[in-house]
Amino acid sequence: MxxxxxxxxxxxxxxxxxxxxxxxxxxxxxxxxxxxxxxxxxxxxxxxxxxxxxxxxxxxxxxxxxxxxxxxxxxxxxxxxxxxxxxxxxxxxxxxxxxxxxxxxxxxxxxxxxxxxxxxxxxxxxxxxxxxxxxxxxxxxxxxxxxxxxxxxxxxxxxxxxxxxxxxxxxxxxxxxxxxxRGADLTRPAAPWRESVVLEADGIRLRPWRDEDIDAMEPWVGLEHAMPPGAQPTPETFPDWLLRRRERMSQGQSTHWCIADAESDRAMGDAVLIDKDQEEGTAELGYLLLPSARGRGAATIAGRLVLEHAFAPEGEGGRGLRKLVALTVGDNQASAGVLERLGFTPWGREPAFCARSDGSLDDARHWALLTPDSR
Ligand SMILES: CC(C)(COP(=O)(O)OP(=O)(O)OC[C@H]1O[C@@H](n2cnc3c(N)ncnc32)[C@H](O)[C@@H]1OP(=O)(O)O)[C@@H](O)C(=O)NCCC(=O)NCCS
Structure with a gap:
């Protein structure tokens, strides 16, 4: 024209x-x-x-x-x-x-x-x-x-x-x-946008993170080498921490839930499923609890909710995955106990995986859990 x-x-x-x-x-x-x-x-x-x-x-x-x-x-x-x-x-x-x-x-x-x-x-x-x-x-x-x-x-x-x-x-x-x-399908997304569907059991609610959850943040106390750098939110880092997690969800890389107390809805920690691109049907389970939320079994309840969601068929609102993997550092007995209670099997120990705060090296333990159908 x-x-x-x-x-x-x-x-x-x-x-x-x-x-x-x-x-x-x-x-x-x-x-x-x-x-x-x-x-x-x-x-x-x-x-x-x-x-x-x-x-x-x-x-x-x-x-x-x-x-x-x-x-x-x-x-x-x-x-x-x-x-x-x-x-x-x-x-x-x-x-x-x-x-x-x-x-x-x-x-x-x-x-x-x-x-x-x-x-x-x-x-x-x-x-x-x-x-x-x-x-x-x-x-x-x-x-x-x-x-x-x-x-x-x-x-x-x-x-x-x-x-x-x-x-x-x-x-x-x-x-x-x-x-x-040109030639791409303009009618459908090229990658998923992960959603944190609300899951609840035994006094624990998994729900999307909210900006206001900053009020529940605490200084981090615990094994610093147990998590990848930046994985723990603190009062100072929370806004950027949350933005990064929302970005990853919007790019189909991972799904984050706020682990909250079901009664007060107060944030207690984070549960995550990280997509494993090279392994179809597999995701890595991760979790962390704020220091004041530890010791009441919340990580095990949250982990169970996530794994039930991960293994449920897509037609029933789940992810239809066939395998979950997890990693704990050698020192982290509390986390190893959570995975044992969830039914994970340790399958290998990787030497010299990461450095503790005193400079000494710690191992990594690798864990896996298959759906009953894949075992
Ligand atoms: C960006 C803009 C054009 C989007 O249009 P819109 O009418 O607000 O979008 P809709 O309400 O139709 O929402 C489209 C989808 O985005 C989702 N969405 C909207 N805001 C969102 C947010 N902040 N986070 C995540 N999803 C969001 C909606 O839920 C909806 O999802 P669905 O398709 O699954 O239902 C509009 O918000 C706008 O004009 N913003 C100001 C100017 C601007 O930002 N321009 C773009 C500059 S790059």
């Missing part, structure tokens, strides 16, 4: 749920509302404060982009069943050359929570591939799970976290990057 004036040059795209159309001057008031919304300010590069003159300039620049051969392509998002085509947000495709483009998007607060953006992202990405594009890149400020959830649902693969990748209003932010290539 190049050569045509704006807005006739803008292809209308729809999947029956969402419609992408050309921006209009009538959209300016809602563009201003969107750009002054706290979520938009937190996660995007919008200038702030944002006024109507800036909104009009934005719509003019969009028109100029569409009438330039390699210019940016921005659409207004509307609900397909809305006869008034009320502005609900913007999605933009920015060509980088060589068939590569990057996508950006944001919704007006009224457009959120309706799954509009996944449809919009599929339409714009498919449009790019239909023009001969080969790859679409996505970037977001680290921690923008709502944005990653949209890209994830559309088949994007997560590539990594880059320090200070993105800047906005003279501040640098760590950035997430991902992409999808």
């Amino acid at each position: 190049t050569g045509m004036p704006f807005p006739a040059c803008v292809p209308e795209l729809t999947d029956g749920v969402v419609r992408l159309r050309a921006h209009r001057v009538e959209d300016v008031d809602r563009i201003v509302e969107q750009c002054n919304d706290p979520e938009s300010i937190r996660w995007t590069t919008v200038p702030t404060p944002y006024d109507a003159a800036m909104g009009r300039e934005f719509v003019e620049s969009i028109a100029a982009g569409w009438t330039t051969p390699a210019g940016d392509r921005l659409w207004a998002i509307t609900a397909a069943d809305d006869p008034d085509e009320v502005f609900m947000g913007t999605i933009d495709v920015r060509a980088k050359g060589a068939g590569i483009a990057s996508i950006g998007f944001g919704l007006h607060p009224e457009g959120r929570g309706r799954h509009l953006m996944a449809g919009a992202l599929r339409l714009a990405t498919q449009w790019w591939f239909d023009q001969g594009g080969v790859r679409m890149f996505w970037q977001a400020n680290r921690g923008n799970f709502a944005s990653w959830r949209v890209a994830w649902a559309c088949g994007f693969t997560f590539h990594g976290t880059v320090p200070e990748l993105l800047t906005a209003r003279d501040q640098a932010f760590d950035g997430w990057t991902g992409s999808v290539g």
Whole structure:
């Protein structure tokens, strides 16, 4: 449609749920509302404060982009069943050359929570591939799970976290990057997003971690070499500790549960299933208890809940795994006792696995537990 004036040059795209159309001057008031919304300010590069003159300039620049051969392509998002085509947000495709483009998007607060953006992202990405594009890149400020959830649902693969990748209003932010290539299935995720389903027994509840659990954090006391570095949350490290765990879950690498007291719901520790990519149907079990939560059997109850969930068939809400493995350091009798009570078998001892705080070396014990069907 190049050569045509704006807005006739803008292809209308729809999947029956969402419609992408050309921006209009009538959209300016809602563009201003969107750009002054706290979520938009937190996660995007919008200038702030944002006024109507800036909104009009934005719509003019969009028109100029569409009438330039390699210019940016921005659409207004509307609900397909809305006869008034009320502005609900913007999605933009920015060509980088060589068939590569990057996508950006944001919704007006009224457009959120309706799954509009996944449809919009599929339409714009498919449009790019239909023009001969080969790859679409996505970037977001680290921690923008709502944005990653949209890209994830559309088949994007997560590539990594880059320090200070993105800047906005003279501040640098760590950035997430991902992409999808032509030929990929845009209708389903490329990797799982692990969920901490709530599990409960014998006074213990396993549930998703919450930001407020920081109030339960304690200084760490115990065998420092028993856990990988950084595995124990402390009052100082908890926000970053939790962000890393949420990242790993959103990338299908592991599933974390907060071990909580069922009555008070207070956090007592962490239970984790770490996916073993090279061993289909296998995961590593891990757990830790805060110092004040030890000595009442909570790790064994939590471990039993996790292993029942791990071995339950997928059709029954479980993971359908066939094997769990675990590792304890040679000194860690308390943890070895938990695994014995759970039915794990020790199968090997690895010498000189890690250093104790005095510099001496400790062994690792390796454990395994098979489902009854695999034994
Ligand atoms: C990012 C944005 C477009 C997502 O659209 P949205 O309408 O809020 O998303 P939805 O409510 O339709 O949610 C889509 C999915 O993400 C999930 N989700 C939303 N917020 C989430 C969060 N913080 N953590 C995990 N999942 C989240 C929803 O539960 C839903 O999951 P489901 O498909 O399994 O039901 C919107 O939140 C937005 O405009 N944010 C501000 C601007 C922005 O961040 N733009 C992206 C810059 S890279």
